[in-house]
Amino acid sequence: GAGVSQSPSNKVTEKGKDVELRCDPISGHTALYWYRQSLGQGLEFLIYFQGNSAPDKSGLPSDRFSAERTGGSVSTLTIQRTQQEDSAVYLCASSSTIAGGQAKNIQYFGAGTRLSVL
Amino acid sequence: AQKITQTQPGMFVQEKEAVTLDCTYDTSDQSYGLFWYKQPSSGEMIFLIYQGSYDEQNATEGRYSLNFQKARKSANLVISASQLGDSAMYFCAMNPYDKVIFGPGTSLSVIP
Numbered sequence: 666g667a668g669v670s671q672s673p674s675n676k677v678t679e680k681g682k683d684v685e686l687r688c689d690p691i692s693g694h695t696a697l698y699w700y701r702q703s704l705g706q707g708l709e710f711l712i713y714f715q716g717n718s719a720p721d722k723s724g725l726p727s728d729r730f731s732a733e734r735t736g737g738s739v740s741t742l743t744i745q746r747t748q749q750e751d752s753a754v755y756l757c758a759s760s761s762t763i764a765g766g767q768a769k770n771i772q773y774f775g776a777g778t779r780l781s782v783l
Numbered sequence: 784a785q786k787i788t789q790t791q792p793g794m795f796v797q798e799k800e801a802v803t804l805d806c807t808y809d810t811s812d813q814s815y816g817l818f819w820y821k822q823p824s825s826g827e828m829i830f831l832i833y834q835g836s837y838d839e840q841n842a843t844e845g846r847y848s849l850n851f852q853k854a855r856k857s858a859n860l861v862i863s864a865s866q867l868g869d870s871a872m873y874f875c876a877m878n879p880y881d882k883v884i885f886g887p888g889t890s891l892s893v894i895p
Contacts, residue, residue, distance in 0.1 A: 698883065707874065708828075708885040721882055754826060770816060770878045774828035 667691075669775035671757050677781045678747055686742045686778045690759030697740050698758045698772060699732060708756065714740060747782045754779050785810045787875050787886035794891050796865045803850070804860040804889045806875030812836075815879045817858040819849065822888070823871040831873075834858060865893045 670689040678684050690697050699711040710724040714734040725731070729748075734740040744751055758772035786809045796802040808817065819831040834842045834849045842849045850859040858877075862869055870893045875886040 700885075707887040710882070710884070713882065756828065758828070770883060771818065771830055771833055772828075772883060773830065774820075776827055 669759050671775035671778050675779045679783055681746055683745045686755050688740045688757030694759035694761050696760045699742050700756045701753045703753045749782050752782045785884050789886040789889050791889045798895050801863045804873050806858045808856050808877045810879050812879040818876040819860045820874045821871045867893050869893050
């Protein structure tokens, strides 16, 4: 597709249920990022993928959060046993990392998934 | 530790005036990129401008320019001739290699 696509755009779930959030990056982009943004706050880094590998998982808040990427394309962020504090907008971004020389890593963002845990 | 600081939580500017949004950063890396993103109330994150740490000239993109002062580790965004549509949150970001670090953001309101 032309841009980063995230689904669903909105998700309402009950506390304790599992949810899956999907991100379809820009075709050809090797790097993919997940962020969380609580209301009125900045972006909290969760995880990033280079191809199918996740070199940096340091931002995942707990072991209830996991992510995978297959085929170097679509990524899924899974939150198990959701809690009310998980309510936020989850943003995905992709970029085309330029190898060598200076890093230039312009990220293009999807519209986000707004997760509400009741 | 790598960090982005934006000291202005909220700013007001008169329409058609210029405004500067402050950003300072902390990194020990020699090679890095600096970015500004805009987030309107719709929630989408829009890339505005990029500056590489080795770029000698300040980056410009239309009404946006980045005032890069490497020794002071600052990367301020200048918006010229503000428009009502510029009202949004503005985030400064830095990438030492693959990870991107965002600042807390500045809320800009353009007054007619």
